[in-house]
């Protein structure tokens with residue numbers, strides 16, 4: 173490896189992570205173990221992240237504020253966790269200041285920030301996805317819904333914190349969604365609406381590191397989006413996840429890489445807006461054929477937590493290689509075992525919930541064999557840890573098998589004393605059911 177390449181990927185560096193959820197705690201936990209990691213900062217972080225990084229306050233969507241902090245504190249690498257600072261162009265501002273960052277610039281982040289942009293990119297490179305149309309007024313959108321019939325999918329074009337998608341089973345539901353989006357239910361994100369054909373099949377997620385040209389697929393991981401057992405109840409950001417996910421067979425992964433990911437990465441490079449960071453492809457698989465549901469331009473949360481638990485290599489050189497366009501120079505090793513994470517959420521989530529309820533016995537839970545407790549929404553006054561968000565803890569475990577990982581995680585969940593919280597009791601059930609056949 174030439175010296176210049178080595179210097180852009182290896183060597184001691186102070187790191188800043190942007191974000192304060194379970195994904196960022198898992199990233200901080202993994203990055204802190206790197207021999208190349210100097211001082212580690214996280215903005216805003218949380219009570220769990222404070223154990224491995226110095227938590228700092230700043231407006232993480234203000235690229236100039238982030239760059240000023242980096243210059244002041246000698247930060248040489250920034251890992252951008254959530255989509256909002258990516259869509260706001262923080263990586264672009266940092267690049268202009270000579271500070272490398274993990275995560276795409278604003279134009280490439282449109283793969284998550286604009287549903288219609290993603291559809292256009294897919295159409296341009298032939299990546300399979302559902303037939304679609306874009307509308308900027310309710311009347312035309314409603315006429316289209318009546319013409320296509322149900323089931324049908326209505327999406328706010330912009331970022332809507334995971335809440336801008338309605339899978340309508342009837343024409344009436346679809347018309348109501350159109351009405352509500354154009355009526356401002358998702359603010360400016362719903363100023364344009366994309367309407368897609370419904371895709372039947374089984375959902376799977378594919379995570380891929382990209383450096384603008386080269387790609388490196390990560391192991392499979394799958395979340396559970398519904399709030400309650402049996403995959404029932406309202407949609408959430410994810411109530412748990414596991415890895416590997418048997419639904420993503422080698423054949424489906426190969427097809428998804430060849431037919432969706434590689435063509436899209438090539439198309440983005442051709443447009444002069446190369447994609448660098450992690451690309452999270454939500455897929456629908458029917459009869460072994462994957463089609464794209466959506467992209468996210470960041471790690472899944474809580475999928476990242478199980479991936480970090482299975483990682484057997486140093487993550488930091490791989491993240492730096494994405495930014496440096498040198499992904500071909502690194503590889504990642506993963507354990508053969510399984511990992512699982514159970515989300516503990518505030519009672520009432522994803523609806524309204526109480527904030528500030530106390531949580532006890534976290535150290536005892538973390539002492540269970542194979543368990544890591546990642547914090548997603550907590551604060552601490554030094555004595556008491558309190559819930560500050562909807563999704564609050566990610567009780568995570570690795571094991572030789574998914575069953576072992578699951579048993580360990582739920583043993584730790586049982587140790588945690590948090591009357592204000594709840595969790596699903598069946599994370600991993602689909603994969604476990606496949607196992608026993």
Ligand code: GLY
Pocket residue numbers: 334395409410468471472473474475
């Ligand atoms: N777990 C789903 C997401 O991160 O969007």
